[in-house]
Amino acid sequence: MAISKDTVEYVAHLARIELQPKELDKLSEQLKQILGFIDTLKKIEAAEIPPIANLSQDTNVKRADKSKDSLSTDKALENSPFKEGKFFVVPKIIE
Amino acid sequence: MELNTLTALDLIEKLDKKEISARDILESLEKSIKAKDAKIKAYVRSQALHLPEQSADYSKTTLKGIPIAIKDNICTEGFNTECCSKILAGFCPPYDATVIRKLKDAGAVIFPYKTNMDEFAFGSSTENSCFGPTHNPRNPECVPGGSSGGSAAAVASDQAIWALGSDTGGSIRQPAAFCGVVGLKPTYGLVSRYGLIAFASSLDQIGPITKDVSDCALLLSIIAGRDELDSTSVKPKECDYSASLGNDIKDMRIGIPKEYFIEGIDREVKKAVLEAVEVLKKLGAKCREVSLPHTEYAVPVYYIIATAEASSNLARFDGVQYGLREKAKDIIAMYKKTRDLGFGQEAKRRILLGTFALSHGYYDAYYLKATRVRNLIYQDFSGVFKDCDCIVTPTSPTAAFKIGEKIEDPLKMYLSDIFTISANLAGIPAISVPCGRTAQGLPIGLQILSKHFAEGEILRLAYAYEQNTSWHE
Numbered sequence: 001m002a003i004s005k006d007t008v009e010y011v012a013h014l015a016r017i018e019l020q021p022k023e024l025d026k027l028s029e030q031l032k033q034i035l036g037f038i039d040t041l042k043k044i045e046a047a048e049i050p051p052i053a054n055l056s057q058d059t060n061v062k063r064a065d066k067s068k069d070s071l072s073t074d075k076a077l078e079n080s081p082f083k084e085g086k087f088f089v090v091p092k093i094i095e
Numbered sequence: 096m097e098l099n100t101l102t103a104l105d106l107i108e109k110l111d112k113k114e115i116s117a118r119d120i121l122e123s124l125e126k127s128i129k130a131k132d133a134k135i136k137a138y139v140r141s142q143a144l145h146l147p148e149q150s151a152d153y154s155k156t157t158l159k160g161i162p163i164a165i166k167d168n169i170c171t172e173g174f175n176t177e178c179c180s181k182i183l184a185g186f187c188p189p190y191d192a193t194v195i196r197k198l199k200d201a202g203a204v205i206f207p208y209k210t211n212m213d214e215f216a217f218g219s220s221t222e223n224s225c226f227g228p229t230h231n232p233r234n235p236e237c238v239p240g241g242s243s244g245g246s247a248a249a250v251a252s253d254q255a256i257w258a259l260g261s262d263t264g265g266s267i268r269q270p271a272a273f274c275g276v277v278g279l280k281p282t283y284g285l286v287s288r289y290g291l292i293a294f295a296s297s298l299d300q301i302g303p304i305t306k307d308v309s310d311c312a313l314l315l316s317i318i319a320g321r322d323e324l325d326s327t328s329v330k331p332k333e334c335d336y337s338a339s340l341g342n343d344i345k346d347m348r349i350g351i352p353k354e355y356f357i358e359g360i361d362r363e364v365k366k367a368v369l370e371a372v373e374v375l376k377k378l379g380a381k382c383r384e385v386s387l388p389h390t391e392y393a394v395p396v397y398y399i400i401a402t403a404e405a406s407s408n409l410a411r412f413d414g415v416q417y418g419l420r421e422k423a424k425d426i427i428a429m430y431k432k433t434r435d436l437g438f439g440q441e442a443k444r445r446i447l448l449g450t451f452a453l454s455h456g457y458y459d460a461y462y463l464k465a466t467r468v469r470n471l472i473y474q475d476f477s478g479v480f481k482d483c484d485c486i487v488t489p490t491s492p493t494a495a496f497k498i499g500e501k502i503e504d505p506l507k508m509y510l511s512d513i514f515t516i517s518a519n520l521a522g523i524p525a526i527s528v529p530c531g532r533t534a535q536g537l538p539i540g541l542q543i544l545s546k547h548f549a550e551g552e553i554l555r556l557a558y559a560y561e562q563n564t565s566w567h568e
Contacts, residue, residue: 003451007451008447008451011447011450011451011454012447014450014454015406015410015434015446015447015450016410016413016427016430016431016434017431017434017435017438017443017446017447018428018431018432018434018435019435019443020435023443027440027443027444027447030444030505030506031444031447031448031451033505033506034398034444034448034505034506034509035448035451037394037395037506038395038398038399038461039395040391040392040395041392041395041396041399041464041465041468044389044392044468044471046464046467046468046470046471047467049467049468049470049471050467050470051463051466051467051469051470052466052467052469052470052473053297053466054296054297054327055283055284055297055473055521055522061326063323071189071190075189076189078187078189079185079186079187079189079416079417079418080415080416080417081414081415081417081418081419081420082415082420088415088416090415090426090429091423091424091425091426091428091429092425092426093425093426
């Protein structure tokens with residue numbers, strides 16, 4: 001199918017990526033091409049075939065409900081670009 | 096003979112006899128890297144090269160202190176792991192991936208700097224790295240393949256004894272083929288993915304890149320096995336893959352899928368692979384043509400499923416917990432700016448494609464349809480493995496291509512994975528071993544596939560082939 005520039009812009013918003021106008025043009029064109037190729041799938045009827053989302057053989061994987069050592073707060077915060085005390089810092093969310 | 100040119104098994108023997116020390120191996124590698132890597136660029140962030148301290152006593156371990164090179168998407172505690180992406184600049188993992196812990200327990204020394212890759216493993220040429228491309232050691236004008244191009248080039252140029260890569264659609268096997276080394280993608284679930292920075296969780300596997308099949312079997316034996324930290328990992332029946340190596344492949348039933356020898360495949364590649372089949376026949380294998388009728392759908396199915404999973408996995412790179420953060424007045428603008436500046440072109444393309452395939456109104460036509468056709472591809476293989484032990488194909492339709500040749504045409508690049516991605520979709524194991532050279536001297540890879548958890552069969556066949564040819568030398 002042909003994907004419109006508006007759709008690409010909307011999808012970029014969903015994916016939380018800002019696109020510069022030139023980049024939007026280029027990516028829209030490339031995605032159109034790629035989706036055109038992906039449309040090969042239209043040739044095949046598969047409505048009755050059960051989907052496979054993953055190939056792991058277990059359905060329920062359980063373990064004993066016991067606490068174990070894990071990353072300390074300090075270690076978990078080590079890589080954060082902005083932190084304060086025991087918290088990640090982000091721009092204001094609630095007005 | 097320089098120590099860096101030897102295999103791990105040769106080095107273990109020398110270490111056992113106390114002819115050399117583990118330190119000698121590191122020094123030999125350091126010399127090789129200093130001489131070659133400015134041109135090849137297999138490693139990233141290697142400017143501040145420090146040999147690891149070696150105070151430990153490795154004499155009672157399996158690997159005796161042999162060093163190993165690690166792809167930049169496998170977490171190594173204390174050594175940066177950035178997926179060759181600007182968005183993870185400076186990320187230093189506070190823990191080891193399970194494969195790294197297992198290697199350390201077995202007496203391996205983890206290299207402090209990592210091997211180059213396509214950003215987040217998105218690519219088939221290692222050109223999509225924020226550090227720039229790696230060059231193929233056999234011809235520096237060509238790509239080393241990808242996405243584990245740095246690992247394959249390091250091993251092929253004797254800058255590493257062996258290495259780990261990751262394979263989501265061929266990212267171990269295709270670079271192994273392009274560089275003339277051995278690369279194996281294990282069965283989905285054989286090797287723990289804990290600590291592997293996720294690309295597509297239903298397809299990703301970590302695996303060995305080595306100079307020969309014996310080293311591949313040894314390295315696989317060390318990293319395989321059930322891990323509580325990866326609920327999709329499985330306890331295999333067989334764990335000592337070195338024991339499965341033998342010269343006898345008499346009466347092994349081998350399928351040659353006709354769909355893999357179609358138009359578009361390079362003449363020299365086809366010739367080399369068919370000659371390899373003749374070698375296998377001479378060794379007593381029973382080869383016959385088989386059909387995998389849904390092969391043509393593998394690339395479109397893959398580029399929906401892999402990008403859908405990637406778009407979801409990469410949502411975590413948001414400027415909060417690690418890596419790059421751009422300043423903005425509100426949180427949505429901060430996410431958007433950070434992700435615009437942090438991700439390269441291919442990462443953006445895949446995130447957008449995957450988000451689209453999962454979005455309202457398109458989910459059924461794209462994602463759901465792809466998961467149904469994936470089942471058909473899976474059934475193709477199950478059908479063939481009812482009366483075949485292994486399948487043999489080319490690893491890639493061509494030998495290594497030129498740097499820059501496909502980078503501006505994403506679709507052309509995606510099609511270079513055409514022979515490798517089915518194994519990931521079906522979850523089955525596959526290896527690439529060298530099987531020839533083009534007239535220009537570029538390596539050609541032979542791919543061997545088998546059913547789930549039949550790594551032993553694959554390695555046995557690959558070993559027999561290797562012992563009776565000289566392409567790996």
